[in-house]
Amino acid sequence: MNKEIADRAFKIITAGSVRTADKIVIFTSDRKKEAEAFVAANKGYALIHTTPAGKALEDLKLFDHMSPKLAYLFWFFLSARLIIENQMPDDVLFFGNPDNKTSTAYGIETPLLYFAKPNVKTLTNPLTGETHAKEDWLDQNIMRGYVLRLTNLYFCGPGNNITPDEDILHARFGEAVDGFPTTNDPEEYLKEYALKIMVAGYLWQHGNFPKDPRHGNDIYSSSLKVA
Numbered sequence: 001m002n003k004e005i006a007d008r009a010f011k012i013i014t015a016g017s018v019r020t021a022d023k024i025v026i027f028t029s030d031r032k033k034e035a036e037a038f039v040a041a042n043k044g045y046a047l048i049h050t051t052p053a054g055k056a057l058e059d060l061k062l063f064d065h066m067s068p069k070l071a072y073l074f075w076f077f078l079s080a081r082l083i084i085e086n087q088m089p090d091d092v093l094f095f096g097n098p099d100n101k102t103s104t105a106y107g108i109e110t111p112l113l114y115f116a117k118p119n120v121k122t123l124t125n126p127l128t129g130e131t132h133a134k135e136d137w138l139d140q141n142i143m144r145g146y147v148l149r150l151t152n153l154y155f156c157g158p159g160n161n162i163t164p165d166e167d168i169l170h171a172r173f174g175e176a177v178d179g180f181p182t183t184n185d186p187e188e189y190l191k192e193y194a195l196k197i198m199v200a201g202y203l204w205q206h207g208n209f210p211k212d213p214r215h216g217n218d219i220y221s222s223s224l225k226v227a
Contacts, residue, residue, distance in 0.1 A: 001065065001066045001067070001070070001185050001187065001188040001191070002065035002066065003187065005060050005062065005065040005066070006065075006066060006070070006188075006191055008060060009057060009060055009062060009074045010074075010191075012053050012056045012057050012060075012074075012078070013053065013057065013074055013077045013078045013081070014077075016052055016053025016056055016057070016078075017051065017052045017053055018048070018051045018052075018053045018054060018078060018081050018082045018085055018086070019051070019085055019086060020046040020050070020051050020086060022044050022045050022046035023044060023045050023046065023088075023089045023092075023093070024045075024046055024047075024048075024082060024083070024086050024088060024089075024092070025038065025039060025045050025046065025047055025092075025093045025094075025095065026048075026092065026093070026094050026095070026096075026105050026109045026110075027047070027094065027095035027096065027105060028095070028096050028097045028100040028103040028105050028106070029100065029103060029104075030097050030100055030103075031095040031096065031097050031127065032095075034095050034126075034127060035047055035095040038093075038095070038126060045093070048075075048078065048079060048082050051082065053078060053081075054078060054082070057074060057075070057078060062074055062075075066188060067188060067192070069192060070188060070191060070192050070195065072104070073192065073195035073196060073199060074195065075104055076104060076107075076108055076195075076199045077195065077198055077199050077202060079104050079105075079108045079109055080108050080109075080112060080199065080202045080203060080206065081202070082109070083108075083109055083112040083113060083116065083117065084112060084116060084202075084206045088113065088117045088119065088120050089120070090119055090120060090121050090122070091120075091121065091122045091123070091124050091131070092113060092120055092122070092123050092124070093123075093124055093125075093126055094110070094123045094124065094125055095125065095126060095127055096123075096125055096127075096142075098141065098142075106141075106142070106143075108199075108203070110123070110137065110142055110143045111143050111203070112203070112206065113143075114134065114137055114138075114143040116206050120134065121133065121134050122134060123137070123142060
């Protein structure tokens with residue numbers, strides 16, 4: 001791990017600006033080029049890496065200097081800030097590939113749109129022309145239910161178990177939470193752990209995620225709020 005790069009990344013994600021007057025467009029990583037082409041051809045739209053903090057983080061080329069998990073965690077936190085700190089249109093454009101099961105867009109951005117942005121009513125995928133009503137996101141796996149259980153597991157206890165099929169985000173956050181290092185570098189391990197807590201805490205604070213209504217064992221949900 002490049003310590004200087006990691007330290008700069010921490011400053012960017014915590015103090016850098018992700019605010020824009022343009023409409024935020026979200027995307028899965030394998031549809032980034034299509035999203036960039038759209039924004040380049042249409043005024044009034046922005047991507048995470050066209051904001052000041054996003055551009056600065058992208059310029060660091062994190063994946064060249066640290067473990068993929070650590071690099072992803074930096075982007076997780078900035079992605080959460082992007083949604084919370086900006087006004088979102090009622091219909092959000094989402095260049096999404098539903099087969100990209102570990103995309104930040106499905107794990108961070110759409111859950112925050114779902115619970116923290118009540119004005120957002122639909123997502124439209126310009127690649128397919130499909131528009132999805134907010135009330136259908138969970139059943140259509142656009143808002144991934146494992147995010148709800150992940151945050152509730154960390155903050156409300158083991159009553160909110162994550163099923164094997166929905167363990168993707170937990171695995172991406174990493175074995176660090178369970179005490180198993182994913183790197184031989186002690187400092188990198190500590191940064192992974194710190195970022196995991198930062199991201200989970202930010203989601204909990206701003207997402208107000210309830211228990212996934214499709215699952216039972218609702219003993220903790222009375223303390224949770226729906227935005």
